Amino acid sequence: MIRSLSFHFKSAIKNLFRHFGMTLLSLTGITIILTLIATFVVSSVNIGAITNGITKNIKIQALVDPVVTSEEIKTLQSAIQTIDGVESVVHKTKHDELESFIKNTSTGDQESAFAQYRGAENPLKDAFYVTLKNQDSLIGSTDQAQKQRLQTIRQKISEIKGITNVFYGGSSVEKLIVLLSNIKIIGYVITGILGILSIFLIQNTIKSTIYARQEEIAIMRNVGASNGFIKVPFMIEGIIIGLIGSIIPSTIVILGYPSLYKVVNAVKVVKLIEVQPFVYQVALILAGIGMVIGLIGAFLSTTKYLRFKR
Amino acid sequence: MIFLKNISKEYKNGVRALNGINLHIEKGEFIYIIGPTGSGKSTLIKILDGEEIPDSGEVEVAGVNVGKLKHRQVPYYRRKIGVVFQDFRLLPKLTIFENIAFALEVVGKNKREIRKRVREVLKLVDLEEKAKSFPHELSGGQQQRAVIGRAIANSPKVLIADEPTGNLDPDKSREIIQLLEKINEEEETTILMVTHDSEIVNTVKKRTVALEQGYIVADIMKGGYIKHD
Ligand SMILES: Nc1ncnc2c1ncn2[C@@H]1O[C@H](COP(=O)(O)OP(=O)(O)OP(=O)(O)O)[C@@H](O)[C@H]1O
Numbered sequence: 172m173i174r175s176l177s178f179h180f181k182s183a184i185k186n187l188f189r190h191f192g193m194t195l196l197s198l199t200g201i202t203i204i205l206t207l208i209a210t211f212v213v214s215s216v217n218i219g220a221i222t223n224g225i226t227k228n229i230k231i232q233a234l235v236d237p238v239v240t241s242e243e244i245k246t247l248q249s250a251i252q253t254i255d256g257v258e259s260v261v262h263k264t265k266h267d268e269l270e271s272f273i274k275n276t277s278t279g280d281q282e283s284a285f286a287q288y289r290g291a292e293n294p295l296k297d298a299f300y301v302t303l304k305n306q307d308s309l310i311g312s313t314d315q316a317q318k319q320r321l322q323t324i325r326q327k328i329s330e331i332k333g334i335t336n337v338f339y340g341g342s343s344v345e346k347l348i349v350l351l352s353n354i355k356i357i358g359y360v361i362t363g364i365l366g367i368l369s370i371f372l373i374q375n376t377i378k379s380t381i382y383a384r385q386e387e388i389a390i391m392r393n394v395g396a397s398n399g400f401i402k403v404p405f406m407i408e409g410i411i412i413g414l415i416g417s418i419i420p421s422t423i424v425i426l427g428y429p430s431l432y433k434v435v436n437a438v439k440v441v442k443l444i445e446v447q448p449f450v451y452q453v454a455l456i457l458a459g460i461g462m463v464i465g466l467i468g469a470f471l472s473t474t475k476y477l478r479f480k481r
Numbered sequence: 482m483i484f485l486k487n488i489s490k491e492y493k494n495g496v497r498a499l500n501g502i503n504l505h506i507e508k509g510e511f512i513y514i515i516g517p518t519g520s521g522k523s524t525l526i527k528i529l530d531g532e533e534i535p536d537s538g539e540v541e542v543a544g545v546n547v548g549k550l551k552h553r554q555v556p557y558y559r560r561k562i563g564v565v566f567q568d569f570r571l572l573p574k575l576t577i578f579e580n581i582a583f584a585l586e587v588v589g590k591n592k593r594e595i596r597k598r599v600r601e602v603l604k605l606v607d608l609e610e611k612a613k614s615f616p617h618e619l620s621g622g623q624q625q626r627a628v629i630g631r632a633i634a635n636s637p638k639v640l641i642a643d644e645p646t647g648n649l650d651p652d653k654s655r656e657i658i659q660l661l662e663k664i665n666e667e668e669e670t671t672i673l674m675v676t677h678d679s680e681i682v683n684t685v686k687k688r689t690v691a692l693e694q695g696y697i698v699a700d701i702m703k704g705g706y707i708k709h710d
């Protein structure tokens with residue numbers, strides 16, 4: 172098989188040029204489809220990262236029962252710290268809390284009306300600010316799992332004796348996570364559909380190559396070439412079409428993503444994934460998808476053509 | 482070398498192309514199959530090369546039970562036999578050398594083996610000086626010799642030819658027959674040839690089997706074309 176690889180390669184390349192019109196048509200199609208797939212890949216991976224970022228930025232606020240003494244505070248703090256998924260716990264006394272509250276509600280040099288509560292009148296409670304560990308993996312944890320994790324941690328904190336209330340971004344954060352998750356799922360579905368579409372496209376290109384080469388195939392069969400052997404150049408042709416089809420989409424990502432990154436990060440609401448090595452990973456994924464699509468398309472059409480031939 | 486036992490074949494459209502064919506061909510024989518158009522000659526060839534499966538009966542060629550072959554086994558069986566058709570062309574973009582080498586490439590022979598065998602074959606079919614020519618630069622007779630060369634490249638035990646002289650004038654046809662006789666002698670290949678050409682059958686005498694409406698109506702050892710009214 173290896174021995175005849177150059178033979179297969181030559182005939183695959185010859186075919187590409189022999190049916191240049193058809194090849195060009197399917198190349199254009201694959202290019203468009205891979206560009207769309209690139210858009211979905213880039214956005215869904217970023218959505219995943221943004222979701223992670225949201226979870227990361229969520230601070231859970233746990234209020235402490237006033238009866239808890241300052242010695243017991245330390246044990247409470249370490250109890251929260253040992254909960255799975257907790258990154259850090261910061262303790263703020265009710266005085267700290269009031270000061271920051273006063274600061275937030277003051278306008279200019281006019282001190283807030285809450286200043287009068289300083290001292291023994293302070294109605295606030297001590298609080299812990301809990302930050303969560305970042306589960307940064309590109310595809311790793313799903314958004315549903317993120318949401319689940321958030322609720323579990325919240326639950327565990329509220330079960331600790333001495334904690335009265337637990338707050339966090341709450342249902343609005345959950346809703347956002349679910350929304351992003353749904354967008355991502357739609358992205359995957361559309362990517363899948365486009366993938367299947369492009370398989371059909373390649374299948375048809377290869378089919379026209381097969382028909383143009385019917386006589387050659389008949390001669391191959393006549394002299395005893397196995398179906399596997401006959402298929403190889405067509406599969407190589409499919410792979411090459413897929414690979415070439417990924418060039419423009421990859422270029423778009425490599426050249427375009429840095430600009431997107433700059434623009435979005437300038438707004439400072441969300442942070443996109445770093446340009447490198449992300450763009451090269453995406454380019455590799457696109458080349459891989461292109462080749463697999465080409466291979467499957469060619470395999471399907473040759474198998475269909477050769478199945479009942481003896 | 483070739484055994485046909487009670488072979489019948491009916492096509493899907495209801496045409497009974499072959500009816501209870503019994504035929505034994507020994508190793509090294511050279512045999513003609515003759516008969517009017519539609520008598521089942523090509524069908525017989527297709528059953529021998531595994532393209533069609535008989536409805537009943539047994540086909541054995543070079544020790545292979547052809548009727549029982551699975552689809553994927555057929556190519557490997559083809560390497561044991563050579564098949565030539567009247568209209569079977571050469572690949573136009575390959576030279577004569579490459580066309581013959583093609584048959585060896587598809588079965589995975591290495592370069593050195595291929596070169597050696599192609600030279601042998603070119604000598605046998607007397608096309609050594611045309612090795613680098615393209616098919617369109619050859620006469621019809623030369624092209625058919627190249628096709629025969631391709632068919633015997635893998636040194637098959639049996640060579641089956643369906644009207645190999647169909648498109649050729651009498652002189653060229655004679656050349657082809659002489660080539661087949663040479664292959665029959667030098668390569669010890671068993672040869673079965675379908676022909677319409679009474680001239681050949683009557684002059685180059687061989688065992689001749691006559692088909693009519695799917696039946697064997699004659700099997701004459703000394704040859705000679707059967708006259709019809
Ligand atoms: N693929 C097919 N499907 C249906 N009927 C067929 C098929 N091939 C051949 N036949 C029929 O079977 C019969 C025998 O055909 P076959 O081709 O074997 O004849 P032949 O002796 O080779 O004729 P010719 O001398 O014209 O080549 C004919 O009646 C033909 O119409």
Ligand SMILES: [Mg+2]
Nearest residue numbers: 522523524643
């Ligand atoms: Mg015929």
